[in-house]
Amino acid sequence: MRRFIPLLRHSSFIVAGALPVTALAQAAEAPGIERLPTVQVQAARGQRVADVDLPASISTVQLDDEVIGTLAQVSEALNGVPGLLARDRQNLAQDTQLSIRGFGARSTFGVRGVRVLVDGVPATMPDGQGQLSHASLLSAQRIEVLRGPFSALYGNSSGGVVQVWSADGAAGDPWRARVAAGSDATLSAGAQLRGQQGPLRYNLAANHFETAGWREHSRARRESFNGRLGVDVGGGQLDLVLNYLDAPDAQDPLGLTRAQVNANPRQATAVATQYNTRKSVRQGQAGLVFTRTEGAQTWRAMGYAGQRQVEQYLAIPPGPQANPLHAGGVIDLDGGYGGLDLRWAWQGDWLGRPLEAVIGANADQQTQDRRGYENFIGSDLGVRGALSRDQRDRVRNVDQFAQVNWQWAPRWSALLGLRHSTVRFRSNDDYITARNPDDSGSRDYSATTPVGGVVFHASDAWRVYASAGRGFETPTFNELGYRNDGGAGLALNLDPARSRNLELGTKWRGAGGAAFEAAVFRADTDDELAVASNTNGRSTYRNIGRTRRQGVEASLQQPLAAQLDLTLAYTYIEATVREPYATCASSGCAVPDTVVASGSRLPGVPKQQAFARLDYRPGDWQWAGEVVASSDTVVNDLASDTAAGYALLNLEAARNWRTAQGTLRAFARVDNVLDQRYVGSVIVNDGNQRYFEPGADRRYGVGLQWSWL
Template sequence: MRRLPPFVPSCALLSAVFLPNLAQAAPPADGAPPVERLPTVQVQAARVQQVEDVDLPASLTTVWLDDEANGRLAQLSEALGGIPGVVARDRQNYAQDTQLSIRGFGARSTFGVRGVRVLVDGVPATMPDGQGQLSHASLLSAQRVEVLRGPFSALYGNSSGGVVQVWSAEGAADDPWRLRLDTGSDNTLSAGAQLRGQQGPIRYNVAANHFRTDGWREHSAARRESLNARLGADVGGGQLDLVLNYFDSPDAQDPLGLSRAQVNADPRQATSVATQYNTRKSVRQAQAGLVFTRTDGAHTWRAMGYAGQRSVEQFLAIPPAPQANPLHAGGVIDLDGDYGGVDARWSWHGDWAGRPLDLVIGANADRQAQDRRGYENFVGDQVGIKGRLRRDQADRVENVDQFAQAWWQWAPRWSLLLGVRHSTVRFRSNDHYVTAGNPDDSGSRRYDATTPVAGVVFRASDAWRLYASAGRGFETPTFNELGYRADGQAGLALDLSAARSRNLEVGSKWHAQSGAQVEAALFRADTDDELAVASNSGGRSTYRNIGRTRREGAEARYAQPLGTQADLSLAYTWIEATVRDPYPLCGSSGCTTVAAGARLPGVPQQQWNVRLQYRPGPWQWAAEVVASSDTVVNDLATEKAAGYALLNLEVARRWSTAQGTLRAFAGIDNVLDQRYIGSVIVNDGNQRYFEPGPDRRYSVGLQWQWAP
């Protein structure tokens, strides 16, 4: 696909930013507008409650999930597809979970989520080191998903190139209960139940889900069980919420990536070593969180505490020969640990100089204690089983943060949002596996950062806002990135520095009373000491700092009601993610140089999403086009995943009865049966970069909803 010159998308976006409703931007002829007080607000870090998103100097998109959603509700990627700036790739590999990046941050991750902050009902799903996961977030119980991009993400602390928050619905009297069943291609089944309502003083939302699939590719079968609950009550003059989560995914098969030749021969195949070593991953997690919020006049107090346990066992395709090295950590990863934290904040709403002012001051501390063991993945001639112990260490990471934020409507048309956060992140590893050939590799590292942000909003008219924001962010290496040294020696990569970024954004938001919306933004993020993959082979990734990088681009979103029965939405992203400093790249065949201006791998330059929905009476019809430009897969850009465009169709029918509402739904994904690469493995050492997307897929489902 031919690359657009940088000024083309920028000019097109600027037209969308500044042309709508120019006449409305002019002040009335009779002079300045009257003083208008915006709604009463309650400030949280990086978010101002009771103030519409349109009045914030940030790119914040909220996806509302109602009871008429189609699809399996099995992965968070189902809710993130139409958000500009977001790449959420279903990898067809449940051992590695969804691949998520926001404006290019997090694109290097080969598994899990890095560089992006994730929270579920206010409880962090990202550990203190910046490693996160999406697997336990339940769309069945969720009411909405919020995605924050740009400078104000930094107010969430370490590794906040963007923020994804999933919020469960709060139970209320007369809420319906529902049962849901979905089945489709590859013997895929998703069955769930949601009980939501209020019993006496207790508000409840409990959702349980069972999911299984044989997988589209060979050796990609998986099973998942999840339970999510939110229980709330009015206690002590405030609101107390208990959030519970349980997730179990045993022996999810990992088909690994494919080379270009393998994709061309058979995109459904698994790499031969995947079946030889039975590559697989098991995850089990249980956690609980308690949130208390009380408002007393102008003051609001909020306290949150959470704790959980998580265990991971992963079998890799590493041959026995490399494990003969006494420094090798083996071919089985076994992680078992506890985590938890607290968050306390106070906010105040009042006036300063006769204008509305909101303040928030708070602090939080999080800790993860993880026992990391490594084992050989063979016993004698039998491979794919747990063998001798080769690594045993106790890893500890903790952060202590303080933050403050102020929002002030300092003039009738102007408001200001300021914030600052100070973070301290400490890593420590105690090595318990010490032999004659493997010395004590214990060590520690501390990272500190202060991240200020500021943004201003101009209210051009009742419907139109213009804004600008700037800030700083930082990202420490995760424990997984510190876990292996790029030189092949034992011990942690404690020489890695934290990446530091400077972020700018200007944008426009136009929200009409008719429901039409146009939002657009131009952004730039300059990063020093960028963390990048140094090697990726045999299930092991090592990392290094490569100097300066830049992510700049444009994004736009358009939503338009078409009468009372139809809706049209469009989302577009253009991003140029490049290296600013050249750096050497060395391998077995020698060294070469990655030149300044080279594209960062894993980041498509352009994305489009178009969705048309039509709801005549009890019917619902929808058509969606999802498109992406090519994606570079390695530092030298010698390989790319080609761009693609996919067409998806949905249909649903609702019947109302005295006993409740029955809803049937069906979908066809990739209607035109296109061959494409769904996701990539950045810098894979075996050049198996590609994870093919599925061909034409079918699904059908039923949902029964009734009043208890």
Template sequence: MLRLTPLARHCALASAVLLPSLAQAQNTPTPPAPIERLPTVQVQAARVAQVADIDLPASLTTVWVDEDRTGPLAQLSEALNGIPGVVARDRQNYAQDTQLSIRGFGARSTFGVRGVRVLVDGVPATMPDGQGQLSHASLLSAQRVEVLRGPFSALYGNSSGGVVQVWSADGAEGDPWRLRLDTGSDNTLSAGAQLRGVEGPIRYNVAANHFRTDGWRDHSQARRESVNARLGTDVGGGQLDLVLNYFDAPDAQDPLGLTRAQVRENPRQATAVATQYNTRKSVRQAQAGLVFTRTEGAQTWRAMGYAGQRSVEQYLAIPPAPQLNSPLHAGGVIDLDGDYGGLDARWAWHGDWAGRPLDVVIGANADRQQQDRRGYENFVGDQVGIKGRLRRDQSDRVENVDQFAQAWWQWAPRWSLLLGVRHSTVRFRSNDHYITAGNPDDSGSRRYEATTPVAGVVFRASDAWRLYASAGRGFETPTFNELGYRADGQAGLALDLSAARSRNLEVGSKWHGQNGAQVEAALFRADTDDELAVASNSGGRSTYRNIGRTRRQGAEASYVQPLGAQADLSLAYTWLEATVRDPYALCAAAGCNTVTAGSRLPGVPRQQWNARVQYRPGPWQWAAEVVASSDTVVNDLATERAPGYALLNLELSRRWTTAQGTLRAFARIDNALDQRYIGSVIVNDGNQRFFEPGPDRRYNVGLQWQWAP
């Protein structure tokens, strides 16, 4: 395989981007752009609404979720494949959320989503401490998914290494209703219904889905129920939207990770202790959000409030001995029950300054999560895998208060500037209610504060071509899960953990042709101080530490090309080098080793490729895609790694239009060549069970019926 140096790779990437643009510029002379005002915009944090993506100094990809998608639509990862810089791994384990990272941020997370901000219809799915989840985001009701990478992510606040936003379609006259049924390998079934349209003054989009599977691996059965609704109406001279979400996933089995030897023996097996302790997780969440937007002349007001409740119960494979031998042990059952909510208010003004278009937004938001955290032994007598005695009882509260401002100015016919700043204050407080002779009062608090400025400039080289550069700062506090256990094994929270702080740079090029062709590329670098990393990960317990400086740098490129009226081709490539810059000691019972400067950060593949070709002759649709990844280091010392892989996926569908509606049948084959591969990894697992194997060849078929009500 040909290997390029980083400099050669960057030059090749730049050539691939610039040559088509230069050719376009040479063939079509572009007169100087006249001084004209762009359409009125609504400015949001890190996004200038109604200004085309090409005119923003940021890497922003929009994935449209149309009715022609195949697959069960059970996880957001189905829509995130093929986006440069994004790793969205289906773990084949519904007890754990999709493994999501953006440009290496969030790759170390062993549970949930952290380091990346997630929002659904403008309502945060990431808590004030930076811990988030994707499980309640519905692809059945979604219209589009937006993914923001680079410096401007910091305008979304704490732990914004990237931003994922899911937007539901607004109901409109003539929108169809639909029923959808999908079934496939491993006794997987997904059945859903979506009702969308207008009834009197109410615009509605309501989607309900039932999903169940036996799982590809042993001990991985799961069931999920979800309901998502967006209801809108015009009131008070503005638009009022009510967003509702309900999600229930009871007793999803957790097969745990496997060692390399276990993968070779049988990749479908579950670790023995998974069945012995019946490792499983139950999640239930309900939330509501209310958004009011009003535009009057040059001003726009937006106010949003939301509230929700989330409960989690998880059974771990921790043996009774360590629980009995340590009075400080928190047990083998995690029981979380909490409420959360927040407010967001912003004001935008659209006008001129020095005769040039100017848009300004000023706003503030406050979010709060109150959580009761209890721990229980996972045994009673000789029986394991059941809830036993109480071993932990505390009330945790985290809240943030942020202020932000942003300005976009087209200061010359070919130049525009986007500036922003956000000030964030995050407060943690824990009150211990489990106090014994051997377990003292572990109450404590910690406050983190940061100001994160960002700036970007765009040069309009031609009507089709833009060049941009941006820079900014970001910060990432520990989450409550990371503060929950001290690395030295003593009682109390890890309140000595510092927030990680990053400096981000990006330069890029965007070329959008009139026929729908697009070529985009970016070079980026993020230097982080006080990087948060796993200190230990054993027996269901992860502890964390600050390890010093790290660097994430690389290149992204994407290419979209229509192939006539009935076909199109899309390509995406990511090269990412994530490394440690300061050496540090890594100590265990067997002694200490040094992680040297230049070592790769675990969980981050160096290269990713994605290619998709789609052909739509008449009512038929065929598609083929190739998804490939290089190897992934799984621990800090790089003694183990998951090998790279390349997978082929195939799709076929047929549409029939009748007077009663439209019927669509579809089929998909994942991993058509039946490759063995590691789908995801568990970073720094203390039992050496780093690997979560991906499935062999899998099939699914489905029917979708759409009609006008």
């Protein structure tokens, strides 16, 4: 706690900034205050609790038909969220790099340590590995980001929660067709049909995206479809959620060394073209949600199922694959997943004060056929060769949860929650030879994670809150894949990471959509999972002991005039090791041989991030400028190299022409206006010291959108 006090002093500028806001809040108690829309963060709130009344940090990004850009990646919409880092890797063979308050920063691919849901359907598997590539911004209405202790109510690997929600169709909703083009032969074309026909509400969106890529060997294409169909039935609402993604042969340019970045940041690593590194993903899923409210009670049942296929070609030379325990240079995954979620909510009074209770349970399962092949046949490289791995993996979780929100005094309310999670891993090895023994194995994990918080209603517009809770994170199947001692079988000795989380914050809502939020936070983690070795195409993991993530974040939305709006966001994070541990200092190292001292920075986490955006909307015009800034980022455990900080300027412009038949909208955007050289993302602890994924230079984009009824 002693180290928490300097942090509070460091964040005193936020408290000071809140004082004039407090005065405004007192004045804003009069009728006429404009509330921001109530959001639905399903597990951390009930049906009738506004986000401002929750002891948690929640940001909502509203998406409408005036959004400018290709709408190809979720990272396009998340720059202004404090505490969240969403990095465009200029590499569509890998998913958006996403972390919240430092959780998930070590992930080299996909989303790790952050829970992701799309229309209430999990996009994070039971083992904690997730992805965002199938989420459609074209059909989305909003993105919600939950940070802090109450993220634990979502279960395993919930260092934070990102939820993408599609709009519900209604009578009179416009249809729209949209096309955007830009630098590097980038093209995005899509259509959205949204409305109501009789009892059926619908929101259907299809999109085609392709690009030659800013870097060499980074061409990609994606076809996606997202649908939401709703109908009133049985006294409630039934929603069918569908989505499909096909992303064939997305080229992977791999990371670059420091020298390569300095010589030519647009190049691909030589082995990327030599082995034609690439990745293909195909996914389809469906979810069915039934919600019924009768009096004080609400029932909700959700079921979903999906199929996902992944084929990835890696740049592993033939030599290391001669090891009979090696899994090869081609990854072939094919599997299904699904789950059920049941919950019941009740609103009423207890001891004469408003109370809402929610109880529920969910079960999820993923079954995956994992095969590995050599990536060569004779002297031909980058082709599927002999089988070297064949196993069937299954992971499932069964969770129970409960929460109570009680306003126990006119100015005080409390939110308490509890979740129990059981996660079971099973792996059956079907590739058994004289030199490759049976690698089958299993491991069960379980945890009970309590959370709680109190809110003081200082005025109609101003809240102060405090919250605390526990969380846990199991290793994924990818992290269990290899033992760090080089032996055969899974790394079943890995323990889950367990964290203790604290948060103190304030929220204010003013007239005209003005809003201010600030929070001071700390998360102490035991048995943190980190890379033990990364050699010959194999990454192994270990529990390294204790770490700490603490910091302060703030955001402000302020109308400056009738047509002028300002948005600001700032994040400061100290992510450090609190217990020394050993790691590898060279790429050929198999046994950790160098000590990482207590106090060292965790890689992948910049200390500071800032965002500023100014929107001006005179009549049918829209003008905007934004600045996105980040401090330097350590790239490995030993902090032997860093990616320098940067500040980028982006500009937007749009014009609407309204007719009796609909609205034509033209838009343009320039990214990195000042043509800065910078590293947009890093590959943490890369064994070949190819840590850096350079960001693009000045980029241009234009587009047209036609909306009609």
